[in-house]
Amino acid sequence: MKFSALSVFLQGLKGNRDWPAQWRTPEPKAAYDAIIVGAGGHGLATAYYMAKEHGMRNIAVLEKGWLGGGNTGRNTTIVRSNYLWEESEGIYEHAMKLWEGLSHELNYNVMYSPRGVMMLAHNIHDVQVFKRHVHANRLAGIDNEWLTAEQAKEFCPLLNIERNIRHPVIGASLQRRGGTARHDAVAWGYARGADRLGVDIIQNCEVTGIRRDASGAVSGVETAKGFIATKRVGVVAAGNTSVIMGMAGVRMPLESYPLQALVSEPVKPMMSCVVMSNTVHAYMSQSDKGELVIGAGTDAYTSYSQTGGLHIATHTLDAICELFPAVRRLRMLRNWGGIVDVTPDRSPIIGKPPVPGLFVNCGWGTGGFKATPGSGHVFADLVARGEPNAIAAPFTIDRFRTGRLIDEAAAAAVAH
Amino acid sequence: MLLIRCPYCEMERPELEFRYGGEAHVARPLDPMATSDDEWADYLYFRSNPRGLHAERWRHINGCGRFFNAIRDTVSDKIVVTYKAGEARPATTGEIA
Numbered sequence: 001m002k003f004s005a006l007s008v009f010l011q012g013l014k015g016n017r018d019w020p021a022q023w024r025t026p027e028p029k030a031a032y033d034a035i036i037v038g039a040g041g042h043g044l045a046t047a048y049y050m051a052k053e054h055g056m057r058n059i060a061v062l063e064k065g066w067l068g069g070g071n072t073g074r075n076t077t078i079v080r081s082n083y084l085w086e087e088s089e090g091i092y093e094h095a096m097k098l099w100e101g102l103s104h105e106l107n108y109n110v111m112y113s114p115r116g117v118m119m120l121a122h123n124i125h126d127v128q129v130f131k132r133h134v135h136a137n138r139l140a141g142i143d144n145e146w147l148t149a150e151q152a153k154e155f156c157p158l159l160n161i162e163r164n165i166r167h168p169v170i171g172a173s174l175q176r177r178g179g180t181a182r183h184d185a186v187a188w189g190y191a192r193g194a195d196r197l198g199v200d201i202i203q204n205c206e207v208t209g210i211r212r213d214a215s216g217a218v219s220g221v222e223t224a225k226g227f228i229a230t231k232r233v234g235v236v237a238a239g240n241t242s243v244i245m246g247m248a249g250v251r252m253p254l255e256s257y258p259l260q261a262l263v264s265e266p267v268k269p270m271m272s273c274v275v276m277s278n279t280v281h282a283y284m285s286q287s288d289k290g291e292l293v294i295g296a297g298t299d300a301y302t303s304y305s306q307t308g309g310l311h312i313a314t315h316t317l318d319a320i321c322e323l324f325p326a327v328r329r330l331r332m333l334r335n336w337g338g339i340v341d342v343t344p345d346r347s348p349i350i351g352k353p354p355v356p357g358l359f360v361n362c363g364w365g366t367g368g369f370k371a372t373p374g375s376g377h378v379f380a381d382l383v384a385r386g387e388p389n390a391i392a393a394p395f396t397i398d399r400f401r402t403g404r405l406i407d408e409a410a411a412a413a414v415a416h
Numbered sequence: 417m418l419l420i421r422c423p424y425c426e427m428e429r430p431e432l433e434f435r436y437g438g439e440a441h442v443a444r445p446l447d448p449m450a451t452s453d454d455e456w457a458d459y460l461y462f463r464s465n466p467r468g469l470h471a472e473r474w475r476h477i478n479g480c481g482r483f484f485n486a487i488r489d490t491v492s493d494k495i496v497v498t499y500k501a502g503e504a505r506p507a508t509t510g511e512i513a
């Protein structure tokens with residue numbers, strides 16, 4: 001069914017009882033042309049574009065839990081493209097352009113809201129780094145501008161720019177096209193789109209092994225629902241990537257860390273943009289439900305626990321209360337964690353490990369939601385054609401051997 | 417927050433007294449000139465990142481200041497054992513989750 005104003009109206013008359021299921025719940029076939037492991041936003045987008053743009057209809061997405069239940073459904077939904085290096089600008093801006101038309105593309109409201117993302121500078125080092133980003137972005141044709149503290153306050157009246165706080169705001173950079181999108185809707189929209197093109201999305205189907213033939217090439221996957229044959233496997237499993245790649249004997253330059261977020265009780269609209277601060281490590285925006293969505297940091301140690309230390313979250317709240325005194329008396333409703341896969345240079349890996357038929361898209365770490373459409377789009381191209389396109393090409397695993405790192409530690413210094 | 421037993425102070429103390437130091441037993445190649453690019457990349461960047469028992473370094477930064485190692489289950493975050501720097505990784509069996 002296609003969603004339209006008319007369909008919403010007619011279903012409304014019937015008490016919304018007759019909406020059809022938005023995707024099937026198929027049992028796995030014995031074999032597929034390609035299998036994507038992980039039904040997060042990136043995996044679902046990959047399958048969608050493989051079907052839509054490369055005509056691959058005999059494919060499946062395998063998910064150990066429920067679709068969108070990983071980092072996709074746990075993230076704070078910040079979308080922006082003002083990274084430092086050309087390689088990053090290439091992929092994040094590619095994603096940004098796709099965000100702009102995504103609701104129409106999918107016939108699904110992903111609630112992309114370009115409300116502006118403002119990053120605060122608190123010291124001279126921040127000022128230098130952000131101005132460098134502003135200039136680099138403008139050279140690449142990507143919007144990003146420098147604001148004084150007063151202009152920052154004008155853009156976000158909630159902000160405290162008093163000089164007498166522990167880390168005073170002395171300026172900010174602003175990407176007006178940045179903003180937020182509804183995380184669940186992104187997973188659901190891509191799932192529905194892929195399903196309609198014939199992709200089998202199989203939930204509760206953990207991949208437990210990767211089978212290889214005598215030549216070493218991939219011949220299928222072992223799963224909770226039995227063996228499934230395929231010659232092409234695309235791993236898009238975020239925090240669990242090292243574990244799955246280990247099944248094929250591949251070591252990865254990754255470490256998995258818990259990253260937390262929390263939301264307040266819902267209140268009337270009080271904040272119309274996103275504000276981030278690397279230095280005090282906090283960021284905040286307001287959801288359409290009215291909750292303030294707050295991002296905290298990663299724990300120091302690697303973990304798969306999907307939870308994090310309380311001191312990490314309270315540390316962030318200290319900073320939030322100083323930057324936004326108006327929220328001091330709000331209660332926090334929920335706090336949760338996700339497991340993010342971090343690379344040494346804070347840039348993703350979109351590549352071909354040395355196992356024929358195996359592909360991997362990972363390392364998005366604390367900031368991959370924003371890339372979802374672009375990541376899926378270029379990874380679909382890689383899995384379908386076997387070779388990376390120009391946007392994906394710099395993000396090889398081999399860069400850790402050659403030294404051609406894409407260092408975005410400054411852009412990604414805050415977990416977002 | 418983790419409770420970590422410092423093997424030097426012989427006390428369990430809150431995580432805030434410690435600093436994490438990454439995977440343990442990652443030895444710097446003794447002869448860098450004779451080390452291939454692959455080996456060097458593996459030493460610098462590739463990590464085992466297991467879902468299960470992980471040997472890792474900690475430093476009792478707000479205590480005795482010394483480095484030591486711990487084996488922790490990365491699913492439950494429970495520390496199975498801590499031991500002094502320079503000691504071999506103790507035998508541990510299976511996951512304790």
Ligand SMILES: Cc1cc2nc3c(=O)[nH]c(=O)nc-3n(C[C@H](O)[C@H](O)[C@H](O)COP(=O)(O)OP(=O)(O)OC[C@H]3O[C@@H](n4cnc5c(N)ncnc54)[C@H](O)[C@@H]3O)c2cc1C
Binds near residue numbers: 038043079295
């Ligand atoms: C608290 C938090 C806040 C964040 N905030 C932002 C933000 O504001 N902006 C931003 O851009 N990014 C943010 N991120 C990062 C972002 O969420 C991730 O980079 C992104 O969601 C990764 O997408 P994915 O589809 O690869 O991962 P996921 O959604 O995690 O999908 C991976 C899927 O693989 C499945 N899987 C794992 N192992 C197996 C197996 N063996 N078999 C089958 N399936 C398996 C998992 O169950 C999961 O569903 C945040 C992350 C967290 C945790």
Ligand SMILES: [Zn+2]
Binds near residue numbers: 422425476480481
């Ligand atoms: Zn000690």
